[in-house]
Amino acid sequence: MKHYIFIIFYIFLNLIIYAFQGSFWVYLFCFLMFSGVVIWGSFDITLRYFVNTVTQKRTKIKEVALTFDDGPTEFTPKFLDLLKENNIKATFFCIGQQIEKYPETFRRMIEEGHSIGNHTYSHSDNTGFLSISKMIEEIEKGDQTISEFGNVTTHLYRPPFGVTNPNIAKAINNTKKNSIGWNVRSFDTVTTDEKKILRRVTKGLKKGSIILLHDTSEKTYNVLVELLLFLEREKYSTFTVDSLIKLKK
Numbered sequence: 001m002k003h004y005i006f007i008i009f010y011i012f013l014n015l016i017i018y019a020f021q022g023s024f025w026v027y028l029f030c031f032l033m034f035s036g037v038v039i040w041g042s043f044d045i046t047l048r049y050f051v052n053t054v055t056q057k058r059t060k061i062k063e064v065a066l067t068f069d070d071g072p073t074e075f076t077p078k079f080l081d082l083l084k085e086n087n088i089k090a091t092f093f094c095i096g097q098q099i100e101k102y103p104e105t106f107r108r109m110i111e112e113g114h115s116i117g118n119h120t121y122s123h124s125d126n127t128g129f130l131s132i133s134k135m136i137e138e139i140e141k142g143d144q145t146i147s148e149f150g151n152v153t154t155h156l157y158r159p160p161f162g163v164t165n166p167n168i169a170k171a172i173n174n175t176k177k178n179s180i181g182w183n184v185r186s187f188d189t190v191t192t193d194e195k196k197i198l199r200r201v202t203k204g205l206k207k208g209s210i211i212l213l214h215d216t217s218e219k220t221y222n223v224l225v226e227l228l229l230f231l232e233r234e235k236y237s238t239f240t241v242d243s244l245i246k247l248k249k
């Protein structure tokens, strides 16, 4: 599964080279196609191109995982209130620097039984371009913040922006993390229309889906209100991501 796209493209490109007997433009075209696939592989986590990432649960029952990235923030307490009212446990992938800003909210997530994952210390915009050692530092500093403020450890790691590449793959192995992706993306950070976000999530929902949301805005809170009603109506239960992984020793 992991490299199937690479293999298909490799065969496809060789066929083109064979068919056109190797003019310069054919080679250039092939090079650009190949680069395109590698870049696509870096950004689309569901392809699992570089890192063996968990993107869903294999299950026969109607259950999904709610995951929230980039918190804790000033909005997180509202999310926690809503989840508590509905007796739902979610998975929060926290940024170290945000934990330092909102330590009490972070502790509340843990006290209320939610799963915690590492989302790096600083969520650097350059995440895709960091060296292996810098990447390891980002993950380890995130771990330190989680244990210092929450007195817990986590084996879960979610790559910022869903970006994976060979350096990030090595850092994930080195820090013994399980890479956690998603197969339902809400685009709640870029879309302004709440109805559109909700529709995108509910349309793509399947048994075992892992849903990516962000506890960073009022807008996503409003979407979550509607989403929980939808899940109840459609008789979906929820699971937390830590229930999926075998611990790495």
Ligand SMILES: [Zn+2]
Binding pocket: 069, 070, 119, 123, 159, 160, 161
């Ligand atoms: Zn993020």
